[in-house]
Amino acid sequence: MSDPVMDTMNFLNEITLRYPEAISFAPGRPYDGLFDVEQIFAHIRRYLDHLALQGESPAGIREALFQYGPTAGRIRELIAGSLRADEDIQVPAESIVVTVGCQEAMFLTLRVLFSRREDVLLVSSPSYVGITGAARLLGIEPVAVVEHEDGLSCADVEVAVAVELAAGRRPRAIYVTPDHSNPSGVTMPLRTRHELLDLAARHDLLILEDSPYRLVSQGTRLPTLKSLDRARRVVHLGSYSKTVFPGARVGFAVADQTVVDTAGRSGLLADELAKVKSMVTVNTSPLGQAVIAGALLESAGRISDLNDETAKYYGDTLRTTLRCLDRVLPPVRRARLGVGWNRPSGGFFLTLKVPFRADNAALARSAQDFGVIWTPMSYFYPQGGGERGIRLSTSYLTHDEIESGIARLAEFIASASEDS
C-alpha cells in the first residue's frame, strides 16, 4: 500500500539515518536511561509470586506464562484496579481487552465500530498518525476537526457533525488526545471535556480517548473523559509504552458499551473487540502482560507513582527546551521573524509556528546544513494544514543536546525565514 503519512514518515526515517550526527527532536519515544534489564525479571517474578499467593498451582503458573491464554487478556483485573486507583475510572474487568500496544486497541475499535460505508470518524486535527493510519487501512476516511491554540472547540465539532449528517454520512466517533496531545502538546480544559461528553450523548457519538502522556507528566491532572463518562460514550484507549516500556507491547481498550451484533444479540463492545482480535493476533503476549502486571503490583495499581522520576525528567527537558527557545529567540527577535510556540504543561511535544513552509525540503536543509531534525506538523493533518508548523519532541534528549539543538534550530529558522 502507498499511504501519504507512511511515505512522509519514511522520509523522516531516511533523513535520520542519513544525518546520524544531527540532533533530532523527531522521535516521540520514551527516555530509556532509567530502564534496567533486571526490572523486567523482577516484574515477571513479582507477577508469578502474586499468582502463587492467589493459590495458583505450579502448573497453572507455568500455563499463565507459556500458553496462549484468553483472547481478551490475563491481567484485566489488575488493569481495572489500576484504573480505579490512578484514574478514578470505575469499570468491570470484563469491559477491558488487553491489546498489542494501544495501536491494536485503535485498530480493533475502528474495525468493530465502523461497519457501514457511511460511518465517519472525526479526528481532532492535528492528530496522532496511528489513528488516521489505522482508519485508512480499514477504508475509513478520517474527517478533521481543526484544533485551535487552546484546543478543540465543541462548536467546531457540532458543525462537523452537521456537515456530515447533511451529506448523508454518520459521525460514529471522535478521536481525541485530551492530555498533552501528540503532536500539538495541547491539553483539553475541563469545561471542554464536559461539553464534549454532552455533545456525544446528543449526537449518539462515541469518544475515543487516547491519553498516553498523562501519567508521565507532572502537575495536577484533569480527569479523564472516561472518569466523567456517565453514559458509556467513551472508549478509553490505554498504553503502557510510556508508563512502563514500549518493548512490552501492551495496551488495552476499555469498551463497556453495549452493542448488538449482526445476529441481533447484544453484548459488550469489549467482547466484539476480542472476537476480531482472535483473527488478528490471537492474544497479547502473556510474557508482556506478566511484566506489566508486575509493574502494576509493585505500585499497588498506582502506575503514576512508578513514574515520579520519569515525569520529573520529562518536565525538566520540556522546561529546558522552552528556556532555550526563550533565550535564543527572545520576544523582539521572535516578533521580527514571525515565530511562536506553545507552552504545554506536560507530555513530550511542543509546536512552533514558523513563517516558511516547514516541509520535507526544509527538513532536509535543516538536517544537512544545520544538523537539527524535527517533524513537519503537516504530517499530522489528515486533510491538509500545518504547513508552517514544526513539532519538537523533548522526551529523549539530554540538556546539552537540547541546548545545542535549539541553538541550531534558531539558526535554521532565521535562515529559512530570510529566504521566505
Added chain:
Amino acid sequence: MSDPVMDTMNFLNEITLRYPEAISFAPGRPYDGLFDVEQIFAHIRRYLDHLALQGESPAGIREALFQYGPTAGRIRELIAGSLRADEDIQVPAESIVVTVGCQEAMFLTLRVLFSRREDVLLVSSPSYVGITGAARLLGIEPVAVVEHEDGLSCADVEVAVAVELAAGRRPRAIYVTPDHSNPSGVTMPLRTRHELLDLAARHDLLILEDSPYRLVSQGTRLPTLKSLDRARRVVHLGSYSKTVFPGARVGFAVADQTVVDTAGRSGLLADELAKVKSMVTVNTSPLGQAVIAGALLESAGRISDLNDETAKYYGDTLRTTLRCLDRVLPPVRRARLGVGWNRPSGGFFLTLKVPFRADNAALARSAQDFGVIWTPMSYFYPQGGGERGIRLSTSYLTHDEIESGIARLAEFIASASEDS
C-alpha cells in the same frame, strides 16, 4: 461481528467450561510440561550476551529490549540463519517480517495481497480457522479446494482456478499446511509439492505455506515448499508457538516477492507487510523477540534440536491414541459401526469418520453423557462439509487421559451410531 466459525468455537469453549471433568481432545495447544520459567530468563540473557559480544553498547542493549524497535523486527538475521540451518530455506533477512504470532503474518499477507474485489483465496479444505477467519475479517471469501484422504490434489486446484477465472475472479493465492495439517493430520507428498509449485507458476498464483508442526514431529521431514521454490511463488508463514512457546507471540512471514505498490514503485512484499503492520501493532514485542532469539542462539539456529524431547512426547501421545483406538475399536467392530480414522506421521491431530452427524448437539451429548470432548470437523470447512468427521488433538493429554478418553469416545460413538 458475527462469524459462524467464531460462534461454533465459542460453543466448544462453553462446553469445555461446562464439563470441566470431561477429557478433552479439543485444544490444539502445545504440551507445557517441559517448560520452565527459568528458561525464559536464560533465553533473554543469552540474547543480551550475544548483543554484547557483537559489540553493542550497554545503552544499545537496553534500547534493544525496552524501546519500540524496527517494525519488521529485530531478529531477522537470526531467523534467516535458522531457516538456512533447519529448513534449507535461503532468503535474505530483509525478506522476513517478525509478527505477533503466525496469525498476524496471515492477516498482513492477506491484507497486502488481496487488493482487488475479484481476488480469491483458495484454501485446502478442511482448513485452519485462523486463515479463513482472517480472510473474512478482510472481506475475502475463501474458496475451498477439498482435500482427499491422501491430501490435496493438484487436479482439483486446477479445476478451482478454472472455475474462478471463468466467473471473472482472480485466484491470487492458495493456503496450505503441507505437514501434519490442522485439522486433518494429512501430509502433502513430495510429488504434490513439486506439482503445486509448477501450478502456481503457470497460474501466477502464490502459495501461502503454514507449517507449525513439522519441527516438533519425529521422523524424516519432507522439504518445505519454500525450500523448493525457485520462482518466489511461496510466502512461508512461520510460528514459534509450537517450537518455543505460544506465550512469546512471535511468528514471521518470509515474503521475498517483488511487488509494485499503487504509486508504481517496486519493492519487497516484506516491506509492504511491515507498512501495514505499523498501523496494526507497530512492532512485535522486542521482549518476545529476545526470548525467541535466545532459543535460536542456544540451538545454533537448529530449533528442531531443541525439540527432540518434545517431538518424542507428541509422537508417543499420537501413537498411544492410535493404539487405544485400535484396541477399543478393532477391525470387525470398526467395520460394523462404520468408523475409521487416519494415521498421521506426526503433528497434533488425527481425524475420525463416524456414521452420524458429529455436530454441536452430538458434542454436547458426548460431553454430558460420556465425559469426552472433541472438535466437529465441520468447523474447518469454509464452504460446508465434514459433517461426519471428528478431530482429535493428542498434543496435550497424558497416557492415562488418552486411554480413558478413547474408551469413552468409543462408547459415545457406539451409542451415537446405534441412534443414527
